[in-house]
Amino acid sequence: MPAVIRDSQNALEEGARAHREELARTVAAGGSFAGWRPAVETVPRHRFTPGFYLPAEELSAQGMTWWEPVTAALDPERWLRAVYEDQTLVTQLDGDEPDWKHPAPRDGGIPTSSSTLPSLVLRMWEDADLADGQDVLEIGTGTGYSTALFCERYGSDTLTSLEVDSHRLDQAAGALYGLGYTPDLAVADGLYGYWPSAPFDRIVAACSVRTVPGTWIAQTRPGGKILTTLGGWQFAFARTLLTVHDDGTATGPLLPGTVSFMLARPHQAPAFGNPAHWNSLLHDAAPTTAGHPTDWLTDATEEAFFTRFLVQSALPTTQITTIDGITHLIDTATGSAATLTPDREDLLVRQAGPYRLWDRAEEILEAHQTAGRPGPETFTLTVDPRGQHLHHPHMPTLTTR
Numbered sequence: 001m002p003a004v005i006r007d008s009q010n011a012l013e014e015g016a017r018a019h020r021e022e023l024a025r026t027v028a029a030g031g032s033f034a035g036w037r038p039a040v041e042t043v044p045r046h047r048f049t050p051g052f053y054l055p056a057e058e059l060s061a062q063g064m065t066w067w068e069p070v071t072a073a074l075d076p077e078r079w080l081r082a083v084y085e086d087q088t089l090v091t092q093l094d095g096d097e098p099d100w101k102h103p104a105p106r107d108g109g110i111p112t113s114s115s116t117l118p119s120l121v122l123r124m125w126e127d128a129d130l131a132d133g134q135d136v137l138e139i140g141t142g143t144g145y146s147t148a149l150f151c152e153r154y155g156s157d158t159l160t161s162l163e164v165d166s167h168r169l170d171q172a173a174g175a176l177y178g179l180g181y182t183p184d185l186a187v188a189d190g191l192y193g194y195w196p197s198a199p200f201d202r203i204v205a206a207c208s209v210r211t212v213p214g215t216w217i218a219q220t221r222p223g224g225k226i227l228t229t230l231g232g233w234q235f236a237f238a239r240t241l242l243t244v245h246d247d248g249t250a251t252g253p254l255l256p257g258t259v260s261f262m263l264a265r266p267h268q269a270p271a272f273g274n275p276a277h278w279n280s281l282l283h284d285a286a287p288t289t290a291g292h293p294t295d296w297l298t299d300a301t302e303e304a305f306f307t308r309f310l311v312q313s314a315l316p317t318t319q320i321t322t323i324d325g326i327t328h329l330i331d332t333a334t335g336s337a338a339t340l341t342p343d344r345e346d347l348l349v350r351q352a353g354p355y356r357l358w359d360r361a362e363e364i365l366e367a368h369q370t371a372g373r374p375g376p377e378t379f380t381l382t383v384d385p386r387g388q389h390l391h392h393p394h395m396p397t398l399t400t401r
Contacts, residue, residue: 012072012080016046019084027086027119036122039152045083046072048143048175049115051100052089054082064108067093071100089115091143095265097167111262113168115143116206120259125150127241127255128204128227134158137197137219139190139228139264140206144172151181159183160197162190164265191264193219200224208237208261210316211400212250212383220244225252229261230381233269233319236309237261240381249384254376258305272319272330278337279328282350290347290358292365294327294340306376310368311361313390313398318357329357367395 020041028037053067060066067090072079082089092098093109116124124146130136132154141147141163150159163169166187173185188194190205191213198219208231216226226242237260242252263269272278296307297320312318317333327340336353349358368374371394382389387401 012046012076013044015080016044016084019080020044023084023086023118028122032126033119033122036125036149036153039149040118040122043145043148043152044179045115045118045145046080047179048145048148048172049083049089049091050171051098051103052082052091052115053093053098053106054090060107062107067106067109069098069100069103069105071103073101074103086117086119088117088120091115092165092168095165097165112265113142113165114262115145116261118145121146121149123259124204124206124227127239128202129225129241130154130202134201135197135199136160136202136204137194137200138162138204138206140164140261141169141172141185142206143168144176146206147172147183148176148179148181151176151183156182160186160194160200162186162188162194164189189266191215191266195219202227205229206261207264208267209264210267211388212240212242212381214383214385217242217244217248217250217383220250222246226250229259230309231261231263231267232309232312232316234308234312234315235260236305236312238306238309238376238379242381242383249382251380251382254379254381254390256375256377258302269319270332272332275321275323275328275330278330279339281335281337281352282339285350285352287341287348287350290340290349290362292362293347296365297322297327303373303375307365307368307373309376310390310398311364313400314360314364315357316400329361331355331357364398371395 024037024040028040051071054070056066056068070079090111092113093106093111095112136159138161141161147161161183169187193215199221200219201221201224203216203220203226205228208229210232220226222244224244229237229239231237239255239259240252242250244250296304318329318331321328329338334355336355336357338351338357341348351358380391387399390398
């Protein structure tokens, strides 16, 4: 190896080491994450993220996010600095695998793979209530960084990690094996678990799901636990830690705080078509006045975020979008629709189809308000063959099938 290249690589590794130490001080210096500090200081995140996209400060001419590629070749200082900040790094858009040797900016696009911000990775592993010797299934290898952190602390022998995207897994495997980490890796749809390595003591999902798959429960030992994020088509999320029982059911609390992961690809929302077509269903619908404002849709607060999750749980196949100030509720499964139109001091509602979507949303809003606006940690989730049931002592049970 030429001396110039060797010196450059040595300088990179020295710089990365300093950044890792700072990252460890930032995310794992104390509290519940303190036990992870040696792993954060050891695992070189830059080996798992040779390229990624960062959003530009301004939108594109089309009004969409302008994604700028960042690599060591393009801008080594920016690349290394971003890698070791506590932020999520988008590594793929719309399922298209980038050519990081010749990357190009992207005008818009939906993130489909990323390196999750390190503090959330640690929170995920910590909340899973791990212990030495447990057989663990990780759903969503991604770049492999979270996998490496687990292996560094608990070893590689008991971990199986699944990734649905073969290109993503190839890169993750190269980085993991190159660093000496040897977990079992497989290209597989994580919604089906992984029978060859079952049963597991822990299943930990690095994606969100609309409903907890029965296969996860079937592949978890009685007394074992499943940590996952519940998501949906209204972009609201809540996390749960379920304990699996002998009878094949699972129960557990929702966890506090607001955390979001990308929906598993088979659980992503379908395109609903042209809103004008849905509006045509409302042509003969007489307007009524809404009893509740839409702040649960628009406010950037933890309370509004969780309220939207409750409405989403009651209307699991309903999508919400706002166009030119008019909010549309569209249910592709039932053919129901509603619009919310501001009118001076009021909010006019039109509804059509077999389900009165806004009426159902207001039932949940009213029940939540009457119960004193309880937070997620006061709810319990039960998953059984009949569906997924969200319980609260002072609210009606919400069931999703």
